[in-house]
Amino acid sequence: MSIMIPLIVFSLVIALVVRFMKTQKAFAFTVRLGAAGVIVLSIVYAVCNFNNVVTFDLSNYEWIKYPVLALELLITGYIVFRGISSKKFLVAIFATLQFGLIAWFELTQENNITVKNDIYIDKISLLMILIIGVVGGLICLYSVEYMKAYHHHHPEFEDRRGFFFSVLFLFTAAMFGLVMFNNMTLMLFCWEITSLSSFLLIGYTKTDEAVNNAFTALVVNVFGGLCFTIGIVILGMHSHVLDFNSLMNLSNNNTVVMLAVLLIAVGGLTKSAQMPFSKWLLGAMVAPTPSSAILHSSTMVKAGVYLIIRLAPLLGSNAPGYTVAFVGGITFMYGAFMAISQRDAKKILAFSTISNLGLIVTCASLNTPEALWAAIMLIVFHAISKALLFLTVGSTEHQIGSRDVESMDGLVNVSKAVSMCLIIGIAGMFIAPFGMLISKWAAIKALIDSGNIIILLIVAFGSTVTMFFWTKWLGKIIANAHNKKKIDNTLRFDEKASLFSLSAMVVIVCAGHPLISKYIITPYIQNNMGINFSSPIDPVATTIIIAMMCVLFILPLIFVPLYHAHKEKPSSIYMSGENTGDDESFHGSLGQVQSVELQNWYMQGIFKEVKWCSWASAIVLVVGLLSIVGGFFL
Amino acid sequence: MGNRTIVPFGPQHPVLPEPIHLDLVLEDETVIEAIPSIGFVHRGLEKLVEKKDFQQYVYVAERICGICSFMHGMGYCMAVENVMDLKLPDRAEFLRTIWAELSRIHSHLLWLGLLADAVGFESLFMHCWRLREEILDLFDMTTGGRVIFSVCKVGGVRKDIDAEKLKKIVEVLSNMDSSLRSITKIFLSDTSIISRMSGVGVLSPEEAFDLGAVGPMARASGIVVDDRLLGYGAYPHVKFEVQTATEGDCYARTKVRINEIFESISIIKQCVSLMPSDTAIDVPVKGNPDGEYFARLEQPRGEVVYYVKGNGTKFLDRMRVRTPTFANLPPLLHTLKGVDLADVPVLVLTIDPCISCTER
Amino acid sequence: MQNFKIIGKDDLLSVATQMKYDHYRLAQISCTKKDKLDLVYSFVKDYDLENIRIELEFDEEIESISGIYSYAFLYENEIKELFGVKIMRISLDFNGTFYKIKKTESKNGEVAQNG
């Protein structure tokens, strides 16, 4: 039990303490302390346990399931109460069903099942702990000043910061638990806490829209939880297995087991917002930015893919494997296509998150070493880059008063720091030597080798589209516009600290990806699959990539002195000869001075959200049904 | 607002042969609104009648526009001749008609070339202009000028075309026929061009009337109007058909103009064969114009209206010209809405704009 | 010789409406400035030309017919700018920026005489 104390309990304590704080100073102190603690503890923990797999058996603590059940009852009660009072009966029904099922199962059926290693912390768990601890901690740190400014900008919302921070830390604790538990029932418990935190944070502002979206998220997540529960119950009753370690040893030819695996995978798909469940993630963007960053992009949605990675040994070339891979592929393309037509930065990030999670899901479900390597790499890079992007968008919003991509033109003239972070974040998401691309490369290799041509095609188109919307955003930021636009843009220490550390992490992790691969991912895969495996990117290519990276950072340094030595004659912009002189306006037709406005393309005619959403959902459902029918009953 | 692209289009712009300015409001690449601004070519030629006498003014009228230069001179002369009640010798009328129709061919070929250029088809542009040079050589041979002929005068024409040169004209036109047909066929049948023109800038007959379209623009929308049927010049003596189309889009306008080229060739051939043997090419002009008259004639771009008001002195009171492009601007602005930026040059071209005519 | 039908300025709108109803097209609007402003509206139906003349004092105002013939706004802006005819309620009024001619001249009324 002792190993849980440092991480989970610390977070819980902070969550509890901060709930009853009132003043800004108190918040700042406690949250900073909490954030620093979480970061340090997770690093220390990771370093200490780096070379050994930590296992722990709770068989001596049989009683623990009663408090857990009680807490679950509490949660279910709360959800049912909120559901009924807001007339969202579906939520209440799902929650009740789930609790009934799990309570029945645990109280009457579970006794004859032996669970070994309730806690099992291997390399991938360790990696997740690091992500949750470091990225999550930085996000918490960031949120101190952010929330202060948030309430300053939005006086119309009730200031419930104590509650906000408290849920944030509660969630962190739950996430730690989620990645540590090997026992599925305990994992399910953490799973529900994360769903609940998500619900609470989305509804933070208590506006109608927020509450509605919160319920959408809850309904999907509780539905996922229900699927998860059914899966657990089936596994428990049919195969007498309740932990992942044993699950892996089951044969993947057994129809009932595979059905249970598919159900658990559906749970994972809901949490990671795959088609057709992806709508909730977009709604979640109404929440304050730190919660979007921590819950809806870097950690909580990763719980879904983490689950699928855990299930990976049972997936692969079978019906659930194909289904999940296909769902991931379609989601990847759908997310990328839809991001084109968005102009709200957070919406873009949300769609891109959905899209990338799709790719991760696809990779995880292929169950080949290369694919798994790619999936885990993607999780790492995505978590860092997305967290950075979300936080930077939050800062940008506070500086220019909008998170519309179109109003970010010339951001580089307004705030160098923020735009640098934004550029690094965007670059991290798709530009060649950066991390996401390396993982995508591995994913592509894995896809070709496993012969998934359809998904391969989807990836080819999806990545191209991805490039389109990121580049146009990047273009807006670096545009040489609105030189005169100056805004008071003092970044607070907390914001700076977290933005800069995340930016540095994007670069460092990318440059150091061979190390991550060598010391974390490869051992995990070797261990898990029992094969000899090395990084899919060959060393020469890795060297070239790192060289490219260095060049990208060195070239500007070479050019700077050259520029100072050789100044070009400034010239006005070509405006068909109608310039007024300030490069931002021209003489209009009616004799007025007309300012030039340049807006990116959104192609909303082609990329209609509703149309594509229904098509993608339909395809996913049809393929899912077909494969279930084909795989299980034929 | 704030979410739309607003860009200046012109006055200096590679696809605009002449300066005109449009404030283009775009969404993606679709034009939401186009507000025109003219005046870059406004010189004030109508007022120049007060400084040049009515005979000298022919040279100014010719320079209202360098493409349909001859037709401007001719229209002005027609108006003055009507005020002064002059009856021209038949040969002068036939010569004028030949030059007018040659001008039409040259103008339409020029336009076809520019159209090809606007849709990004450079080689076709080159071939069109190569053919056009053959017509210009005919001008060089018969009038001594490639662009501005200076052959019209009040009371007739200043140069005769002798039989040999008339034969040469027919010969050149006949030789051109096959290459002309193969070039124009490309415009009418090549899928890549059709995809740029078909369905772009559709103007229904009702809209064409409501917006006051004239010339090929109106004819392409199915309105049968051709001022040559008014019976000026030698047109009463020759047979020709008014070319119309029904689609009302850029493709229809191209089709109409291409058919007009062949119609013009036939008119010229008829004129040459019907050419009166009487050698008088002008009548003496006595006195000064007194009175007013509206002359209308069909330019390559459509109907031009000349209004002349004399007061008995050699300086006119008022000379007014309403050129076809002026009338075709409203349909242009109407059709610009909702097209792509890439279509803007194509659409601007399909009215065959002549800004120097428009602004004078 | 052609006919010029002289009407009063108040009849303009009704005459224009009638013309439009009869399917006439507005061929042009022109102005001649002597001791009075002499406005000529020409309407064309096929090959038929109708001219309508209105005589105005310099400071008299006249209604725009751009509500009836939408494309009249071009002609009206033109004569408004070049001759200083006071035309009211043009649908798209450039307010003297149609041709953007040199403004200094308009002070002494020079510009108002050209066109």
Next chain:
Amino acid sequence: MSFFQMAKTVLSSMFKKPATLNYPVKPREYDPIVRGHIEIEIEKCIFCGMCQRKCPTGAIKVERAEKRWAIEPFDCIQCNNCAESCPKDCLHMHNTATPANENRDLIRDARISVDAEDNKDS
């Protein structure tokens, strides 16, 4: 669907001689009727001033007293009006254009001797 409509024209053009006149290398021969610039036979001129009055651009200056006839070539629109109105038929339209010049104040004065004028042109 018909693509490559142009291919025939384009490919056959490749094997034809270019239509290019090769102008500066090969001087252009003009038809005699072509209007290039006005020349005067000064010895025939009676300085009546008819050409000056008829000229639409006022390019011709005639000073009867000084027996001076001059033309501003950068004002002349080559309309041939002066030649047609000359009572003594001493003005002629030549078919070569005035050369392009870096200086536009190039008044051709008929009193200047022919040699000097040639020097000035070149």
Next chain:
Amino acid sequence: MNTVLFVIIKILIIVIAAPIVGGLLSGVDRKLSAKMQRRKGPPILQPFYDVIKLFQKETTTVNNFTRFYVAISLFFTIFTVVLFCLGMDLLLCVFSFTLACMFFVIAGYSSYSPFSFIGTERELIQIMCYEPMILIAAFGYYEAAGTFSIGGVFGLSSPVILKLPLIFIGLTYILTIKLRKSPFDLSMSHHGHQEIVKGITTELTGSSLAMVEITHWYETIFSLGFVYIFFAYNTTASKIIAAVICLVVYFLEILIDNTFARVKWQSALKYSWIITLITGALNLLYFNFFH
């Protein structure tokens, strides 16, 4: 030590020879186009005259960064060509090439000039048009050659084209976009008259513009290199045939350039994706099921 020296010399040769060949090809292109239009056309060396002139001219700039982005774009294009010619990983080449294109696009964005901006958006659309096909061609190559390494092509006993005929067709279609030939010269055209003036290069002058031109020469080499690896295998004759086929493809592109009107972006996107899907998917699926 010797091998290192050898590689360095090789790189130098590639860096110097590629633009010369590219420039000559561009000169031939202009001459042939002129012939097709019944003109005499410029001298073959004209592209070099143009570029040298641009270097001799004054460089003006609308901001301090544009030229820098263009330079990076050039750098990575050279980098790509070097990687390609050294026979490295094909996918890496594609990625590095995309990076180069990206910097070019960013150069277009940075000026905040109307026509440059619209050109940039179109350029992005164009990248979106051709990128899937290039990726799929790389995938196909991997399946056919068993490796992503370009050098591996010379170890094959039969050319890749036999296994990827459809992908080759798709690739030649897409090359029209990369070589900026009509009908796909949306973003910046070599021809004079376009509705967006000169697209991305509108604001570039002097040496910046010259760099873009040189980038284009390298791009030409890279594009034709892609064609080359479809035909070359371990015989000497095949290498010569492959080079000849590259020239034939280039001629075909010139012919297409002169026989098509420019399409709009909608059609460009639609047709190139449809072609990509048909050729790429069919070929890959066929290959996967039968080999």
Next chain:
Amino acid sequence: MNMIKKSPWILHYDGSSCNGCDIEVLACLTPLYDVERFGIINTGNPKHADILLITVSVNEQNIPVVKQLYDQMPNPKAVVAVGICAATGGIFKECYNVMGGIDKVIPVDVYVPGCAARPESIIEGVVKALGVLESKRKANEE
């Protein structure tokens, strides 16, 4: 080695013209005259151009445009005034809205006469302008 003589790129601006000279400038590009033989390209973009070809005089509204275009051209640059209107205003000289020759707005290096100027004259004018460019470049270097 000075390449500007081998690759002069032109920008054509049509002032308050009658179109006559403009279409002749365009005609220079076409097969019969084909100025691309001399490396001349009609760029349509002041920033790429070496020679500004202005056909015909300017009016009030054109003055800022012409100045702007001239300013945007990088050095060395030359201006060729095509047609007599561009030199003196020609037949439009007396119009109230015409300013007369281009040289009232920007310095002109070569004048091409003619109404309308013939393509041969225009080619001749451009060739003359090349000499001007050459000497301007030399002056710049010194």
